Amino acid sequence: MDFKYVPSTCPYCGNGCGVNLVVKDGKFVGISPWHRNPVNEGKVCIRGNKSYEFVNNPDRLVSPLIKKGDKFEEASWEDAYKEIANAFKAVKGDAIGVVASARNSNEDSFVLKNFAANVLKTANIDYCGRRCNADAVKGLADAFGNGATTNSLADLGEAKAILIIGSNPLEENPLAGRRIILAKLNGAKIIVADARTTATARLADLHITCNPGTGVALVNGIITAIVKAGKEDKDYIAKHTKDFEKAKAAAASCTPDAVAKAAGISADVVTKAAEIFAAAQPAAVVTSAGAGSGDLIRALANLQMVTGNVGKAGSGVNLLRGKSNAQGAADVGAVPGEGGLTVPAMIDAAAAGKIKALYVVGENIASAGAHVSDALSKLDFLVVQDLFMTETAAKANVVLPSASFAERDGTVTNAERRVQRIRKAIEPVGSAKPDWQIISEIAKAMGHEKDFAFKDAEAIFAEIAKIVPAYAGITYAKLEKPEAIQWPAAGGVFGTAILYTDKFATKDGKAAFAAVEYKAGEAAGGEFPLAVAAQWPMGTLSTKTESIMREWPEPKVHINVEDAKGLGILNGAAVKVTCKAGSVEMVADVTKDIKKGVVSMPVSMGVAAVKIEKSAGGN
Template sequence: MEFKYVPSTCPYCGNGCGINLVVKDGQFAGISPWQRNPVNEGKVCIRGNKSFEFVNSPNRLTTPLIKKDGKFVEASWEDAYKEIASAFKAVKGDAIGVVASARNSNEDSFVLKNFAANVLKTANIDYCGRRCNADAVKGLADAFGAGATTNSLADLETAQAILVVGSNPLEENPLAGRRIIIAKQKGAKIIVADARKTPTARLADIHIACNPGTGVAVVNGIISAIIKAGKENKDFIAKKTSNFDKAKAAVASSTPEAVAKIAGIDAALITQAAEIFAAAQPAAVVTSAGAGSGDLIRALANLQLVTGNVGKAGAGVNLLRGKSNAQGAADVGAVPGENGLAVPAMIDAAAAGRIKALYVVGENIASAGAHVTDALGKLDFLVVQDLFLTETAAKANVVLPSASFAERDGTVTNAERRVQRIRKAIEPVGTSKADWQIICDIAKAMGHEKDFVFKDAEAIFNEIAKAVPAYAGINYAKLEKPEAIQWPAAGGVFGTAFLYADKFSTKDGKAAFAAVEYKAGEAAGAEFPFMVAAQWPMGTLSMNSASIVREWPYPVVAINKEDAHAQGIINGDAVKVSGKAGSVVLAAKVTAEIKQGVVSMPAGFAAAAVKLEKVTEEA
């Protein structure tokens, strides 16, 4: 019997927790704590702890599949490449789209970007996670100069106050949530704005149970109250920022009383939150890329600039990410080129017949709804590269089996800009290959042999370090230690724990305030009386992990107990949830931990207001 421990990085959320893969007789047998890793210090949530389950799933794709007469048949790699090369050569650049993944490695996304630009001749490349990340990342870039989280996750422990808006870290990013727990134990005051009494909200000293979509109003109210009390950091604002007067004017009408009416809360909560936050040094804000609209991010940036809480430990805007390499995919350029289409626009173009072919690497875009499935059905050619036969793969002409994170080498960059290694621990299942290898093989089949010759993943990373300024000086040897390196790397000698200690990355070196005003979204009304607070949905990896499925066997809609009683709904009932975009049937979770007039359901159902109908057996 042979055991070995291979240090790697968890493939789930953007925390980038360090884990040791336990290999027994050549098989991925489990996870062992990696105590020295600074991200999680050996602690792992259920997803990372059970990551060996999806790797070992019997549902893994093991050989290429080609669809013939409506059915998939197993094929050789050579035949699959010929089929793909022939189809891609027949499509002009602007009629083809490429979808990358925020859970693939930096090396995969870098090679895919170059494949799109130099082989397919298309600017239509995007990673699916940007659908919920793009506005948030742009907001950070516009405010501070770089589209990235400003601080390290460990900094949260040192904050004296933490405001959480649009995020539920204890469930969504548990090891970031752990840092908030430690901060509270050290005396920090926690403020949480959420319509639900989530595990994170239960930590709060102040829980602002605001209506969904009113986070901007709440943050503006806190800023307004701080300015009115004369507690803004005048010296910081004068020396390090611009446009303060515009931001001040934009929040002037956001009095606690005005915000209370918008958000459905007690006005005193806004005043109390402002007093706590203004008095705390340092103070941090935490939000999620999935919930963080551009306006919310700019409002949070304004709050941190008003209080001088940028450019030091324990402060900043902490943007949590849903997938392991959401930051890295953007860093290495898996984003639309000039005049290129983002993922939603590619779907619309496919539905309209302008996009003829699509190459999807590691994403299940069909899970977003029937409109995506319908659009995929109108394509002339679809290639999907993944671990499993997802809903998207089922629509494909050719499906290619990817190697898992445990079966290949590479790097990923977590939410705090930490570039970390993933390391090959076992051999790939069947004939599956690393995504970058498959992309290179397709390029060669299309006549681009010389441009896509890489000895290994390390050779690709060396090219990334040359092409991406923030990665300059980083190499695999410098990533061997568990601390790895947070970009910018300062020539690879050390990383940067928090940004903007000296100046901001804007042209003038100053942070830019923004005039952010609350814009009301779709409101509940007679037809759709309930507002929706989004839950984090389960994805491809989780659904192929038996332990996770046992804990969360099916999606639910959380309903306030009073609302449920009025609707004749009891816990476990099948409920049809309908909005303007369509309907879905979910199991009811009747609870007191959500405010009346609000329901909570997986984020994949794009609706702001809905109605509920109990599904009867007769129906």
Template sequence: MPGALIRLRVNGRDVAAASGTMLLEACRQNGIEIPTLCSDPRLKPASSCRLCEVEVAGRARPPCACATPVEDGMVVATHTPALEAFRRTMLERLAADLPAEDPARMAGKPFQKLLEAYGVAPLGRRRADRKQADHPYLDVDLSWCVACGRCVRICAEVQGQDIWTFMGRGADLGVSPGGAAGLMETACVSCGACADTCPTGAIEDGARLAQGLPDRWIRTICPYCGTGCEVDMGVKGGRITEARPVLSSPVSQGHLCVKGRYGFGFNDAPDRITEPMIRRNGVWEAATWEEALAAAAAALRQALSVGGPDAVGVLASSRATNEENYLAQKFARLALGTPHVDCCARVCHAPSAAGLGQTFGTGAATNGYADIERAALLMVVGANPTENHPIVGARIRQRVRAGVPLIVVDPRRTELAELATVHLAPRPGTNLPLLQAMAQVILGEGLADGAFLAARTEGIEAFAASVQAWTPERAADLCGIEAEDIRRAARLYATLRPAMAFHGLGLTEHRQGTDGVTALAHLALLTGNVGLPGSGVNPLRGQNNVQGSAQMGCEPSRLTGYQKLAEAREIHAQVWGAEPPQGPGLNALEMIDAAGEGRMKALLVIGYDPLLSHPNALETAENLNGLEALIVVDLFLTETARAFGTVFLPAASPFEKEGTYMNGERRVQRVRQVVPPRGGSRTDGTILSQLAERLGAGSHFRFPDAAAVWDEARRTWPAIAGISHARLDREGGVQWPCPTEGHPGTPVLHAEGFPRGERVRFRPLAWQPSPEAPDAEYPFLLNTGRNLFHFNAATMTRRTRLRELAAEDLLEIHPADAEGLALTEGDPVRVESRHGAFILRAHPTDRVRPGEPFATFHSAAAFVNRATGPGRDAVTGTPEYKVTAVRLQKG
């Protein structure tokens, strides 16, 4: 909370600031700029440059404004002749060693502005020995370094990587990436924070040096993971040339990961398709929009005439805006009359929505990211946020470095696992026994929150009886971990409050993914970690708008707002002026099953690559081959389009449209058009509207802009009724529920009650082992996941220089297993399951346990999903990507 208002006098003016505010920031808030070189609002004060010294009445020596808190009645002078002379002298000393050549390097930099303001010019020369080795994005020439230390501090205090360090002493003081010849030789994660804060250009984005300062900046949301970082995109000559973090963003707090900062190059990739195509006689041919839309509409009409609404389906995009997804499900239900609509939430976090929905009544995160800094304990289950959600991961890491205990549940020794107070590494497929055993300890040792259980839950007796048999020893034997570690984790989670849990696909992508999420929610209920700041159960959502695509109704059994069909059909019928289909439809995997059975004739696929993304790729391909028409809306010729597409409609990119996204903490945020659509590409909304016209449903899709689409969605879902585009433009992101324009939004769910009333009910859970068990023929258990530098099928990232930071997928294998197979670093390994095979290069590492290799899955060439199996979660149908029995052979 802001402190009391402090009043002071600066340069003869009466000003005010909250108590605890440093004088430098207080002056800035009141339009008074004090020179500084070492200060950055993201960092703790360092007072190393001394340029911000000011005169304060009653003090013998001028203090640094960056480290001086405001005091009531303080009288300050910021620009006296003595101070200005001192600053000029300090700048002259610094400039004496800076190169006079290549002044463009400092263009727009704070140091250049100071030199110009004080009439000081650089007098030094460039030193060849200070040029660092090449990096794909960062140009480092320490000839321009003034040893302000901002790179050292931001790497430590924000990113937490500690790559940059001080070297030397006195006049020889400088910085270095750990004494290495360049950043590529270090553990640098290429977040670019050092370049972003560097005031001189010593560390600079190579794109800026090559192309100059952007002409304009447009604020939007990063198109990668579901964290929802705000980013300012720089545009020059009609192209995106740069990205920088938004300092005021409540989500990212002035930080970006490598993908958010540098992963925009796909927008202008040479193989991007910007004109429609039709496949004729097995060959893709260019077509006009009129021809392509007519062909797509004709194919859909033909399928409807042969098999009715059950013969067509729509796969919507978790990369598209909320407005486009709203139109996609409306298109399916009204233009096609089919209930068969789904999105990629099916293959990732559908179990989160189901498990949290069954337990709490709302299938979304209970708390926001701001609660990371409020939690007394953090628990991360089946997630690797420092690689997959790096901004959230960095915030967790900083809390752990500050002394907050951390529990990590993950088969691999991830970066956070190395920092964890307790790391539980269960065998893949045994999450449920582990979580049940933690519940047994909490109940058995009297650690549950009895008052919370009595006031806000039901069914505790039956639940307690159901977990009584799950002793830590029983679970430890199944999970391959120590019983005492289970007890220690349970005790920490139950006694350090508030405790905040995050989870990812390592919990959901299992045959009992929904039960795993439910078990985690049970732990929160047992300990009263629900409805409090710093607590709750929070899924880390994968794609930029996977939360929004499901909430907008791209789900076969739910309408807008993830509202049940029976409960929301009436309001949708009123708003739409037409009845949605009656029953629930097929999910994404079931639609493709139906294609293989001849029941599904035509599929519209928007921003989704099921052939590459779905498990058991050989069966997926065989089923897709049963379609008569496959209409693809995308930026690139995906593997699905390449093999089975019949019409290709080129889509506008995330940087070429207006609308909103919904991040993993339920925050709705504005997406803004940065550049116009390339070539003839069109937004998903435009494409769907034009298709609807040709199908005779055009009257339902005539909207003047994205804001009008959103306004209609607000009418169907009361929880977002108070969130308008205009409000988002004024205030920034808002977390739903937000039922009225005057409502502040809801950072913490379930503080007063639950959607179904004051109480929720525990649900006893029964464990069922996965059939994907190792045996003599397939002795290893394969796990899969993403790495830091690529995203999902790498459709976007492999079309950037990020591929130079991670050139290929790898198979992590324990050194003992590698030795037994005579494998060394880089050797090709054939990984074969009962379902298929792929080849990756070996990377021996003790991050994985013996018998449990791990593969990343970004490369279409590797096609890891050839080997993953047909197992699906019993409730949601989410694939069992995380458990596959395999055998390994040197390739």
């Protein structure tokens, strides 16, 4: 019997937990703790622990497929490449779009970016996860100089107070949630702003049940209360920041009473939150890229500058990520070039007939709704590269089988900027290949062999380290230890655990306050009386994991018991959820753990207000 452990990185959320892949007789059979990895110290949530299940799922794509009429037929790689090359050559660059993935490795995204720019001659490249990351990343970059989390996850354990807003770490990023539990055990005060009584909210010393979309008002209210009490860090503000007065003036209208009215909370709660946060040193902010608008991120950055909570352990703005390589995909350039289109803009352009061909690598964009599916149907040519026959792949002209994270080498960069290895543990299923290899071979089929003659993933990473300044000095050899390296790499020796300990990455070395004003969004009322709080949806990997589907077999809409009673809806009943964009049927979870007037459903719905009614034939 052949038995081995192969150290790697979990393919799910942006925590980047270290895992040991257990391989028996050439098959990936389980996960074993990797205690030395500093991110999770051997602990793993259900997703990482059961990751071998989707890798071994019998629905995996095993060979290239070419659509003939309405049906797919198995094809050789040579024939698939020929089909793709001919189709891409027939389309002008600005009529082609490329969609990368925040789950692909740095090497995949780097090669795809170069393929788009140098072979397809298009600036239309974007990664799907960026649509919920872009504003948050820009907010951090504008404030501090880098569009990345300021601190390490382990730092949370040193905080004396933690404000959590727009995030539910204990359920969405569980090993980040563990650090918050450790902080509480060390005496930290936890403040959670959420209309739901989540697992994270149950941990809170102060749970603020603010209405969805009022986070900016709340944070501005906390800032205003701190300044009014004279508790701002005047010395830090003077030495390390600029434009404080502008931010102060913009936040001034958010008095405790004004925030209470907007957010549906008590004014005393705002004052209490300000007192807790101002009294704690250090204090940290935790939010999520998907839930954090640019204004919210800038407001949170303002709060941390007001209190001097940047550049030290237990402080900073900690931006949690939903996908394993959301940070790395941006780092290596899988973003629109000059004049290039974002993913939503590509979809609109496809619907309008301006984008004629699309190359989608590792994303199921059709799951976002009927408008995306309709737009894809208008394309002349669609190539999809993935592990499974997703809704997007079903619409493709050519489908190519990707190797999973356990079947390839590469790197991913987690939310705390830690560049870590993924290592090949088993052979790919069927004739599946790593994404970078497939992309390179398509390039060769289109006459660009010289620029894509990569020997392996390590050779690609060497190119990344030459071109991406933050990665300079990092090599595969220096990533062998479980601690890996956090960028910027300080010559590739130790990395940087905490940003801005000396100065900010701005031109003048100072952080920039922003004049963030609270702007009320779409309010619930009239035809759509229920506000929506975002719920993390399950994606392709989770739905192909048997253990996860047993626990969460279907998406649910969580509704307050009083709202449900008024609508005549029973727990477990089928209901119709309607917004301006359309309707969907779901199962009702009637609960006391959500604020009256608010419902929670998967974030992919992307709506602010809905109405709910009993489904035809439902209870």
